[in-house]
Amino acid sequence: MQRVKFTINGKEVEVPVGSTILQAAEMVGIDIPRLCYDPDLSPLGACRLCVVEVKGNRLLPASCVTPVTEGMEVQTESPAVIEARKTILELLIANHPLDCMTCDKMGDCRLADYCYRYNVKESPFTGDQHDYAIDDSNPFIIRDLNKCILCGACVRACEEMTGQDNLSYLYRGFDRKATTAADVPYIESDCVFCGQCVAVCPTGALIEKSMSGQARRWDIDKVRTTCPFCGTGCNFDLAVKDGKVIGVLSAEDAPVNGRMLCVKGRFGWDFIYNERRLTTPLIKKNGQFVEASWDEAYDLIAEKLNGIKDQYGPDSFAALSSARCTNEENYLVQKFTRAHMGTNNVDHCART
Amino acid sequence: MTNPISEITDETELMLLIGTNATEAHPIIGYKMRQAARRGAKMIVCDPRRIDLVDEADYWLQLKPGTDIPLLNGLMHIIIKEGLEDKNFVAERTENYEALKETVQNYPPEYVSELTGISVEDLYAVARLYANTDKAMIFYTLGITEHICGTRNVMSIANLAMLTGHLGRPGTGVCPMRGQNNVQGACDMGALPNVYPGYQAVTNDEIRQKFEQSWGVSLPAKVGLKIPEMFEAAHEGKVKAMYILGENPVLTDPNSNHIRAALEKLDFLVVQELFLSETAEYADVILPAASFAECNGTFTNTERRVQRVRQAIEPIPGQANWQTICQMSTKLGYPMEYEHPSDIWNEMASLTPSMAGINYQRLENSSLQWPCPTEDHPGTPYLHKGKFTRGLGLFQPSDHIPAGEMPDKEYPFLLSTGRILFHYNVTTPYSEGIASVWDKEMAEIHPEDAEKLGLVTGQQVKIQSRRGEVISAVKVTDRVQPGMVWMSFHYAATPTNALTSDALDPVTGTGEYKVCAVRIEKIPEVAHA
Numbered sequence: 001m002q003r004v005k006f007t008i009n010g011k012e013v014e015v016p017v018g019s020t021i022l023q024a025a026e027m028v029g030i031d032i033p034r035l036c037y038d039p040d041l042s043p044l045g046a047c048r049l050c051v052v053e054v055k056g057n058r059l060l061p062a063s064c065v066t067p068v069t070e071g072m073e074v075q076t077e078s079p080a081v082i083e084a085r086k087t088i089l090e091l092l093i094a095n096h097p098l099d100c101m102t103c104d105k106m107g108d109c110r111l112a113d114y115c116y117r118y119n120v121k122e123s124p125f126t127g128d129q130h131d132y133a134i135d136d137s138n139p140f141i142i143r144d145l146n147k148c149i150l151c152g153a154c155v156r157a158c159e160e161m162t163g164q165d166n167l168s169y170l171y172r173g174f175d176r177k178a179t180t181a182a183d184v185p186y187i188e189s190d191c192v193f194c195g196q197c198v199a200v201c202p203t204g205a206l207i208e209k210s211m212s213g214q215a216r217r218w219d220i221d222k223v224r225t226t227c228p229f230c231g232t233g234c235n236f237d238l239a240v241k242d243g244k245v246i247g248v249l250s251a252e253d254a255p256v257n258g259r260m261l262c263v264k265g266r267f268g269w270d271f272i273y274n275e276r277r278l279t280t281p282l283i284k285k286n287g288q289f290v291e292a293s294w295d296e297a298y299d300l301i302a303e304k305l306n307g308i309k310d311q312y313g314p315d316s317f318a319a320l321s322s323a324r325c326t327n328e329e330n331y332l333v334q335k336f337t338r339a340h341m342g343t344n345n346v347d348h349c350a351r352t
Numbered sequence: 353m354t355n356p357i358s359e360i361t362d363e364t365e366l367m368l369l370i371g372t373n374a375t376e377a378h379p380i381i382g383y384k385m386r387q388a389a390r391r392g393a394k395m396i397v398c399d400p401r402r403i404d405l406v407d408e409a410d411y412w413l414q415l416k417p418g419t420d421i422p423l424l425n426g427l428m429h430i431i432i433k434e435g436l437e438d439k440n441f442v443a444e445r446t447e448n449y450e451a452l453k454e455t456v457q458n459y460p461p462e463y464v465s466e467l468t469g470i471s472v473e474d475l476y477a478v479a480r481l482y483a484n485t486d487k488a489m490i491f492y493t494l495g496i497t498e499h500i501c502g503t504r505n506v507m508s509i510a511n512l513a514m515l516t517g518h519l520g521r522p523g524t525g526v527c528p529m530r531g532q533n534n535v536q537g538a539c540d541m542g543a544l545p546n547v548y549p550g551y552q553a554v555t556n557d558e559i560r561q562k563f564e565q566s567w568g569v570s571l572p573a574k575v576g577l578k579i580p581e582m583f584e585a586a587h588e589g590k591v592k593a594m595y596i597l598g599e600n601p602v603l604t605d606p607n608s609n610h611i612r613a614a615l616e617k618l619d620f621l622v623v624q625e626l627f628l629s630e631t632a633e634y635a636d637v638i639l640p641a642a643s644f645a646e647c648n649g650t651f652t653n654t655e656r657r658v659q660r661v662r663q664a665i666e667p668i669p670g671q672a673n674w675q676t677i678c679q680m681s682t683k684l685g686y687p688m689e690y691e692h693p694s695d696i697w698n699e700m701a702s703l704t705p706s707m708a709g710i711n712y713q714r715l716e717n718s719s720l721q722w723p724c725p726t727e728d729h730p731g732t733p734y735l736h737k738g739k740f741t742r743g744l745g746l747f748q749p750s751d752h753i754p755a756g757e758m759p760d761k762e763y764p765f766l767l768s769t770g771r772i773l774f775h776y777n778v779t780t781p782y783s784e785g786i787a788s789v790w791d792k793e794m795a796e797i798h799p800e801d802a803e804k805l806g807l808v809t810g811q812q813v814k815i816q817s818r819r820g821e822v823i824s825a826v827k828v829t830d831r832v833q834p835g836m837v838w839m840s841f842h843y844a845a846t847p848t849n850a851l852t853s854d855a856l857d858p859v860t861g862t863g864e865y866k867v868c869a870v871r872i873e874k875i876p877e878v879a880h881a
């Protein structure tokens with residue numbers, strides 16, 4: 001691969017030809033702030049927060065869309081750059097609710113992170129503020145466009161990840177909005193509720209409804225696991241607070257799916273808390289199920305299964321194992337069937 | 353899948369989809385297919401229904417249900433006639449080519465067009481495109497296998513891929529997308545009547561002795577019963593007792609009234625389940641099960657990738673499923689003692705050469721695709737490089753096998769079934785959010801038929817087959833062909849499988865969920881005064 005040499009913050013480095021300044025900076029461990037840039041999406045260069053100073057260029061180019069050239073000299077935190085970033089952040093928060101103390105995204109909000117980094121507390125700019133109604137139309141996603149910074153990550157995720165093309169920009173100027181066709185609530189749109197838009201949103205504009213009011217982001221334990229629905233094998237993190245699952249979060253290093261999930265994987269997990277879950281063994285007595293202890297259940301199973309095996313032979317027993325259960329559980333079921341019951345009558349729904 | 357999912361976006365130049373509705377049944381794979389099509393890869397969709405991916409496709413072959421073999425034979429006929437086959441691949445890596453040639457000779461495009469409903473022009477175009485593209489992948493799902501001729505359908509797909517040399521390289525291959533999260537793993541673990549873990553035959557003396565030694569018992573050499581045979585044997589009184597873990601055949605197996613009757617006849621039924629399912633209702637003892645969030649273990653996905661499942665919360669019934677199975681077995685007189693699911697995995701791996709190199713340490717921060725015979729083996733992303741498992745690839749030509757039951761005067765509609773995006777089999781109806789939005793069956797019916805029957809979207813109908821009847825709402829849509837009705841099987845209130853046919857593939861015992869005959873009757877609405 002061809003490489004190109006340039007200087008960043010006074011340090012000479014070599015990166016592959018075609019790298020943007022932002023990518024090159026990442027390669028050498030320099031963190032350039034970014035809001036609209038997302039490694040999984042096409043570059044947009046819209047938020048301008050990633051601007052840098054390039055010697056000989058009187059403008060401050062956006063590093064996410066500017067390729068490195070031979071001999072380029074880049075400063076990522078020069079006074080001019082810092083001043084520009086502060087102004088951008090001040091403009092952004094001029095029309096952004098500063099209700100961070102109750103915002104569900106606090107702790108995982110890049111806008112707040114950068115305001116902290118550049119000590120932007122309030123905005124000198126005054127003017128109109130949006131007063132959009134919150135889209136609470138569906139069971140999965142809360143959409144508060146008052147918190148939208150128009151980075152367009154949701155629009156690109158809908159188009160480039162899922163390919164659903166359900167989101168785009170509507171209106172002009174101050175009224176510009178990243179929204180559905182005809183600006184209808186999600187539930188009335190062509191949304192398939194994959195939640196990719198939520199996964200890429202850098203602010204609190206799009207959040208998981210199940211997690212709202214449940215936990216500060218830093219109090220959430222993440223448990224990496226594999227989706228229990230189809231055979232694709234998506235990985236995600238179960239968000240756990242106080243021993244309870246409150247949601248699903250994308251895991252960018254998931255081998256098969258990256259941050260992509262579908263409606264079932266991201267939002268279908270709540271079957272685990274359905275009130276109809278069975279919690280104790282049940283034994284049928286006179287046609288009615290009666291709660292029993294584990295030992296009572298095992299004793300009855302032992303008596304009946306061993307009795308039937310003794311009376312009618314091993315092949316009078318059959319087991320159905322499960323394509324929804326783990327490998328380990330399946331191994332045990334076939335081992336039990338073969339080793340104890342003495343029959344190969346074991347199957348599962350692969351064929352049905 | 354012979355090849356990994358990542359090659360959809362990274363490698364392939366053409367995707368041929370046959371009997372697979374990926375954006376709904378395997379959404380992430382479907383989304384990746386869309387991405388690939390939009391970056392310029394060609395897409396051919398063969399499906400009787402106008403599935404979402406038709407919008408991305410270069411060709412949509414809207415075949416009549418149950419005519420996959422004539423279609424595939426027709427494509428091979430053209431490829432051979434025009435000399436587009438991969439002559440080197442056929443010569444070096446396959447056998448029985450002459451027999452294939454002889455069979456597909458009888459499928460000229462005009463005849464195939466008549467059988468399938470696809471234009472001669474499209475048959476030529478698709479045959480040339482597939483054969484002339486260097487890296488082409490074929491994807492199929494239950495639209496291929498859930499037929500009386502499912503095995504023959506699959507063989508015909510393999511014939512097409514071998515004929516054109518589309519195997520054993522990145523970006524090529526035959527990719528069946530497995531249904532459930534761990535259907536691959538359940539097979540791999542030997543939850544099958546003929547094999548131990550790793551597809552080691554129970555009839556092989558040497559292998560059986562290996563398991564006998566490890567498990568400390570003598571083991572039966574006779575192949576066991578497949579699911580449909582189990583229920584048949586229960587009917588006949590030969591199978592007296594069953595243990596069912598995490599399956600709900602009453603909703604998911606074909607001709608479900610027959611299944612119900614079989615369960616009734618059992619002397620004793622143990623069901624281990626999350627919910628009091630329709631199947632659990634028949635149990636004598638129910639053991640409460642733990643969900644995926646409550647268990648440690650592994651799942652194996654459709655590309656043979658073994659990945660960790662991690663316990664996030666305490667098991668709601670108080671213990672994990674593996675513990676319940678071990679306690680039950682121990683109580684019955686066969687002790688099973690493990691400290692952790694990793695011990696179970698290790699025991700399995702020690703007996704299974706194709707997975708011997710996989711362990712929980714290696715899975716901690718990554719995943720591995722089997723075959724993975726040793727601990728320093730990186731896993732196997734794609735199969736059949738340079739050589740097939742059996743040596744030479746065997747062409748197994750097939751003639752057209754019509755569906756077991758076709759529409760007639762009495763039952764004039766063809767019913768086909770499948771999954772929808774928002775549900776997964778019979779678990780998601782227990783998700784409050786999902787069930788609140790997608791709460792009932794909406795049987796798809798073509799506008800022409802709807803007009804004849806006087807139906808509009810949302811209206812209730814009675815759908816009857818020779819085996820049963822259900823009530824459903826309808827959705828009027830041109831996604832289906834005239835004469836066809838399409839339903840999912842997710843809803844307990846509309847148990848679609850009361851209708852489906854238990855005509856079985858003779859090899860796999862898979863039911864013909866994709867084709868049966870039904871009639872539709874409008875339910876008169878109650879008149880309001």
